[in-house]
Amino acid sequence: MPVLSRRRFLKISSGAVGLTAAGGFAGPNLSELMAAPVPGDEIRTVPTFCDICFWKCGAIAYTKNGQLWKVEGNPEDPLSRGRLCPRGTGGVGAHYDPQRLTAPLLRREKRGQEEWVEVTWDEALGFIAEKMQVIKKTHGPEAMALFSHGIGGTFFKQAFKAYGTPNIAAPSYAQCRGPRDVGFNLTFGEGVSTPERTDIRNAQCLTLIGSHLGENMHNTQVQEFAEAIEKGASIIVVDPRFSIAASKAKYYLPIKPGTDMALLLAWMNVLVNEELYDKPYVEEYGFGFEAFQAEIAPYTPEWAYPKTGITPRMIRDTAREMARYKPASLVHPGRHVTWYGDDAQRSRAIALLNALLGSWGRKGGFWSPVSMDVPGYPHPPYPDSERGKADNPGHKYPFADGALTTGIREATLTGEPYPIKGWFVYATNLMQALPNREETIRAIQGLDLMVVVDVIPSEIAGWADVVLPESIYLERHDDLNVEWFRDPFIALRQPVVESPADQKPNWWMARELAKKLGLGAYFPWNDIHEYLDQRLQAGGYSLADLEQHGIIRGDKQPVFFDEGLVPEFYTPSGKIEFFSLQLQEAGFDPVPKFNPPAEPPPGHFRLLYGRAPMHSFSRTQTNPLLAEMMEENEVWLNADIARRLGFESGQYVRLKNQDGVVSNPIRVKATQRIRGDCVYMVHGFGHTARGLGKAYLKGASDAQLITRYETDPLMGGSGMNVNFVSLELEA
Numbered sequence: 156m157p158v159l160s161r162r163r164f165l166k167i168s169s170g171a172v173g174l175t176a177a178g179g180f181a182g183p184n185l186s187e188l189m190a191a192p193v194p195g196d197e198i199r200t201v202p203t204f205c206d207i208c209f210w211k212c213g214a215i216a217y218t219k220n221g222q223l224w225k226v227e228g229n230p231e232d233p234l235s236r237g238r239l240c241p242r243g244t245g246g247v248g249a250h251y252d253p254q255r256l257t258a259p260l261l262r263r264e265k266r267g268q269e270e271w272v273e274v275t276w277d278e279a280l281g282f283i284a285e286k287m288q289v290i291k292k293t294h295g296p297e298a299m300a301l302f303s304h305g306i307g308g309t310f311f312k313q314a315f316k317a318y319g320t321p322n323i324a325a326p327s328y329a330q331c332r333g334p335r336d337v338g339f340n341l342t343f344g345e346g347v348s349t350p351e352r353t354d355i356r357n358a359q360c361l362t363l364i365g366s367h368l369g370e371n372m373h374n375t376q377v378q379e380f381a382e383a384i385e386k387g388a389s390i391i392v393v394d395p396r397f398s399i400a401a402s403k404a405k406y407y408l409p410i411k412p413g414t415d416m417a418l419l420l421a422w423m424n425v426l427v428n429e430e431l432y433d434k435p436y437v438e439e440y441g442f443g444f445e446a447f448q449a450e451i452a453p454y455t456p457e458w459a460y461p462k463t464g465i466t467p468r469m470i471r472d473t474a475r476e477m478a479r480y481k482p483a484s485l486v487h488p489g490r491h492v493t494w495y496g497d498d499a500q501r502s503r504a505i506a507l508l509n510a511l512l513g514s515w516g517r518k519g520g521f522w523s524p525v526s527m528d529v530p531g532y533p534h535p536p537y538p539d540s541e542r543g544k545a546d547n548p549g550h551k552y553p554f555a556d557g558a559l560t561t562g563i564r565e566a567t568l569t570g571e572p573y574p575i576k577g578w579f580v581y582a583t584n585l586m587q588a589l590p591n592r593e594e595t596i597r598a599i600q601g602l603d604l605m606v607v608v609d610v611i612p613s614e615i616a617g618w619a620d621v622v623l624p625e626s627i628y629l630e631r632h633d634d635l636n637v638e639w640f641r642d643p644f645i646a647l648r649q650p651v652v653e654s655p656a657d658q659k660p661n662w663w664m665a666r667e668l669a670k671k672l673g674l675g676a677y678f679p680w681n682d683i684h685e686y687l688d689q690r691l692q693a694g695g696y697s698l699a700d701l702e703q704h705g706i707i708r709g710d711k712q713p714v715f716f717d718e719g720l721v722p723e724f725y726t727p728s729g730k731i732e733f734f735s736l737q738l739q740e741a742g743f744d745p746v747p748k749f750n751p752p753a754e755p756p757p758g759h760f761r762l763l764y765g766r767a768p769m770h771s772f773s774r775t776q777t778n779p780l781l782a783e784m785m786e787e788n789e790v791w792l793n794a795d796i797a798r799r800l801g802f803e804s805g806q807y808v809r810l811k812n813q814d815g816v817v818s819n820p821i822r823v824k825a826t827q828r829i830r831g832d833c834v835y836m837v838h839g840f841g842h843t844a845r846g847l848g849k850a851y852l853k854g855a856s857d858a859q860l861i862t863r864y865e866t867d868p869l870m871g872g873s874g875m876n877v878n879f880v881s882l883e884l885e886a
């Protein structure tokens with residue numbers, strides 16, 4: 156295996172690149188590229204699926220005279236149903252982003268200084284492989300961790316499993332939906348999965364607790380939400396902020412942040428006391444209902460009122476409204492639920508409320524996902540790790556069923572249960588996604604190897620020893636999407652245009668790295684076509700067919716009990732667990748209880764955050780088409796409070812959190828649409844990476860201010876809505 160000495164490639168790569176210089180590819184004239192075609196223009200279409208977020212909408216991409224022109228929804232795809240969200244349409248801008256990484260980079264100066272030299276792929280991967288071999292020899296293969304978010308990480312996961320590490324994690328678990336799936340699993344024996352198994356389009360009553368559909372643009376959900384509204388569904392929205400969803404609601408409940416558990420308990424109390432719940436369903440499928448009933452007896456609407464700020468009358472009216480439409484009454488489980496640290500129990504309370512309404516397994520409630528059978532590509536068995544995962548030593552969080560990013564960070568910081576010496580980061584900006592940035596930086600500073608695969612010089616790339624530039628989704632293949640959904644289907648991602656510079660697709664990087672590590676046997680295929688073809692043939696499908704249509708759909712299957720689906724609950728009792736013996740045995744509340752959140756200190760507001768329709772996380776702020784729609788975020792502040800404190804809309808302020816951390820300047824939005832005890836901002840702004848052009852220091856970062864987090868004792872999730880800020884006028 157060719158191994159590269161540091162001296163040699165320093166000789167090869169004479170020119171140093173600072174990150175501002177790394178985007179050597181000038182911004183194109185987008186209005187010309189996006190213009191309507193004229194006669195004689197050559198138009199070509201290629202079906203693929205979107206990657207601006209992880210919903211994976213089927214799309215048709217168009218080229219005009221060989222250049223990327225536009226992307227639309229693929230009508231054959233059950234997720235997009237022929238329409239993309241604004242971010243998906245703006246995906247074209249990711250290809251033309253002037254801030255893109257163009258070549259592999261190797262760190263020149265100290266970590267975090269964003270000073271690199273350009274190297275060849277062979278040099279970059281050779282360097283990584285050499286370091287990984289040393290780490291394996293010295294500390295064992297488990298000392299390498301892979302952070303990877305999205306389908307593009309599939310081949311890196313294979314390479315790292317082959318190398319011998321079980322430490323593979325994504326922020327979509329402990330910083331997103333992990334507690335929700337644990338709460339539902341404890342109750343029904345199954346999680347809510349992705350895409351959520353919610354039958355929004357058939358719901359006659361839809362309750363949204365924080366789920367801000369319309370700002371959260373998960374395409375199918377938003378389309379179904381609009382459909383439900385059109386069909387006259389009754390909408391109940393619980394949110395301290397008057398969200399877009401709230402503006403569609405029959406009942407809007409401006410709850411005091413952090414007190415949803417009290418509301419949920421009171422709702423259940425009303426359903427049980429007034430005998431409004433689905434009795435036959437609970438009798439047939441429920442376990443421990445009497446004990447549950449006794450537990451929730453004290454939680455009357457009058458008990459919940461002073462805690463939540465929601466009047467007893469409103470609590471009763473909304474409980475009755477939900478019951479009126481049962482079982483087509485869906486209490487949405489949410490998605491990003493890592494709020495206060497009691498999130499698995501709050502999610503369990505949402506599951507129990509749905510159980511009382513009889514909505515699990517019923518039309519207008521929750522369907523059961525189905526998928527097509529496409530076998531994986533055969534490979535030699537992966538080595539076993541004797542030491543096991545490092546993220547949750549001694550099963551401290553007994554119900555964690557996914558790897559904890561923060562647990563790997565902790566192991567990196569403490570060396571317990573064993574040292575972690577290398578991070579390989581694929582498509583996740585840990586600086587914006589994990590709470591307490593300072594801990595992340597300290598962990599990185601102790602590493603022997605830090606690699607980042609990204610498309611732009613993100614914050615996390617700024618800390619890398621080696622930065623690998625990836626082709627964007629419109630320039631590459633990925634693994635098949637064999638989706639678990641209400642309709643079974645297979646989707647293909649395939650290149651529409653070529654990469655503009657020396658970017659490579661993940662499958663190529665993973666396979667080349669594996670070869671350099673002596674693990675080529677795990678990647679026996681010659682190219683991605685051979686891989687995809689073999690997988691599809693083994694399932695009885697054709698790659699040519701999929702290349703042409705982008706989607707292959709399977710036969711409809713029963714997804715509701717009423718359609719013949721056999722009700723099965725994979726809990727210890729085989730039933731819906733109103734009372735959970737497994738929680739009791741592990742020392743937790745068998746029926747959820749309310750614990751009041753800490754109050755903001757005087758002069759402080761609870762920091763809340765969420766989504767904007769035209770941006771995804773921290774990944775789209777340099778996309779010229781999406782940045783044009785929203786260049787910076789604002790801080791929402793209650794208008795009365797603003798007046799009292801002398802702040803006006805449009806003024807720039809800095810936010811200072813309880814630990815003295817001060818944000819970039821951010822504009823005030825004084826509005827009656829938010830309670831007075833909290834402020835709100837869109838996540839993903841306030842970039843501090845110098846190579847991000849116009850997005851650099853634009854707006855403020857919620858992540859920077861989230862220095863504190865409450866860890867969920869059941870499963871290790873990071874409750875992040877526990878930080879308080881004050882506002883200071885920017886001079």
Ligand SMILES: Nc1nc2c(c(=O)[nH]1)N[C@H]1C(S)=C(S)[C@@H](COP(=O)(O)OP(=O)(O)OC[C@H]3O[C@@H](n4cnc5c(=O)[nH]c(N)nc54)[C@H](O)[C@@H]3O)O[C@H]1N2
Nearest residue numbers: 304330331491582583584588608609613772773774838858
């Ligand atoms: N403070 C705070 N923290 C949060 C959240 C929040 O709202 N606030 N949200 C949480 C939630 S719900 C989630 S799911 C996670 C999301 O966390 P992440 O998935 O880490 O989201 P991003 O911050 O967008 O980071 C994605 C990174 O991938 C890069 N990227 C984009 N496209 C590609 C590609 O094609 N290839 C490669 N290799 N890289 C690519 C982007 O440039 C960016 O650096 O964050 C969680 N953490």
Ligand SMILES: Nc1nc2c(c(=O)[nH]1)N[C@H]1C(S)=C(S)[C@@H](COP(=O)(O)OP(=O)(O)OC[C@H]3O[C@@H](n4cnc5c(=O)[nH]c(N)nc54)[C@H](O)[C@@H]3O)O[C@H]1N2
Nearest residue numbers: 365366367371372393396412413490491765767770771772
């Ligand atoms: N446009 C766009 N859409 C996206 C994404 C994106 O980046 N951009 N990301 C996707 C991903 S991975 C996820 S996980 C989802 C996240 O989106 P969701 O799961 O819908 O929502 P959250 O981020 O949890 O919550 C934000 C909302 O909760 C409210 N909230 C805050 N605190 C409380 C509280 O104590 N109680 C109540 N009842 N409400 C509260 C906020 O005011 C805000 O309206 O969005 C998905 N959709």
Ligand code: SF4
Nearest residue numbers: 205208211212240243
């Ligand atoms: S929801 Fe929007 S950004 Fe996400 S995959 Fe679908 S079209 Fe793309």
Ligand SMILES: [Mo]
Nearest residue numbers: 327331332491
């Ligand atoms: Mo998420």
